């Protein structure tokens with residue numbers, strides 16, 4: 001059996017594959033808009049989705065994607081599985097591989113996904129870890145491509161990131177590393193992205209820039225994006241983070257510094273009034289609902305790519 005392809009970090013696909021995947025997602029979206037929802041790519045094969053953290057979009061968009069590709073989604077809360085009672089990952093991976101054609105997993109530690117993948121004979125897909133959220137950035141790039149005039153426009157766009165250097169910024173850095181676009185980010189002291197991901201992205205792409213102020217990061221941007229101050233698993237730091245992130249809000253004043261026609265992205269869920277104002281979320285610049293929808297289309301394209309047709 002050929003080695004499975006995994007999608008644990010954004011870098012697990014090369015740039016050609018990323019571009020093709022976005023083109024395919026755009027095509028699948030257009031077909032669906034004409035009533036063509038269903039293909040039989042998965043041919044009834046099951047895919048398991050395992051969660052050790054909450055989810056709305058990822059859970060529902062993946063389950064819909066699997067259904068629309070003619071497969072069957074099995075969803076389990078990891079707390080109900082033997083994993084959390086200490087069954088070795090090497091055992092779990094080999095057992096699941098005998099039942100399903102893919103493993104979609106949301107979990108804290110990315111290294112455990114890597115270990116799972118080492119033993120799995122079916123593709124493992126990262127549905128968010130503390131380190132990265134590659135499926136989200138696929139959806140984000142598709143949304144920007146729709147607005148900026150196609151996938152080719154991504155190479156030279158300017159992205160502004162404001163706020164926490166967590167899983168979302170780490171993944172934007174990996175995307176900038178691969179695509180070569182401008183990425184200016186402003187994070188409070190002590191909330192910088194992963195140093196390894198940042199240094200590799202900066203070494204490969206001189207357009208990656210850490211900014212001292214949010215204004216500097218936003219000036220001339222095509223895309224302005226942010227995330228909650230306290231991600232899942234960091235709730236106990238919420239009060240401290242609310243203090244440390246003062247001034248790191250995307251509001252109408254900040255959006256004025258971006259290019260005319262710039263778009264606002266947020267992976268959601270948002271905390272309106274904290275990292276972004278309600279006014280910006282509800283403004284014409286905001287594409288957050290398309291961004292959420294596009295998770296479905298990019299994940300269909302991803303599943304097609306990683307799980308070959310029968």
Ligand code: CP
Nearest residue numbers: 055056057058267268
């Ligand atoms: N954006 C995102 O992954 O949302 P959920 O946490 O609802 O899945």
Ligand code: NVA
Nearest residue numbers: 227231232267268269
């Ligand atoms: N950074 C957020 C993203 C949620 C989709 C979190 O990890 O909670």
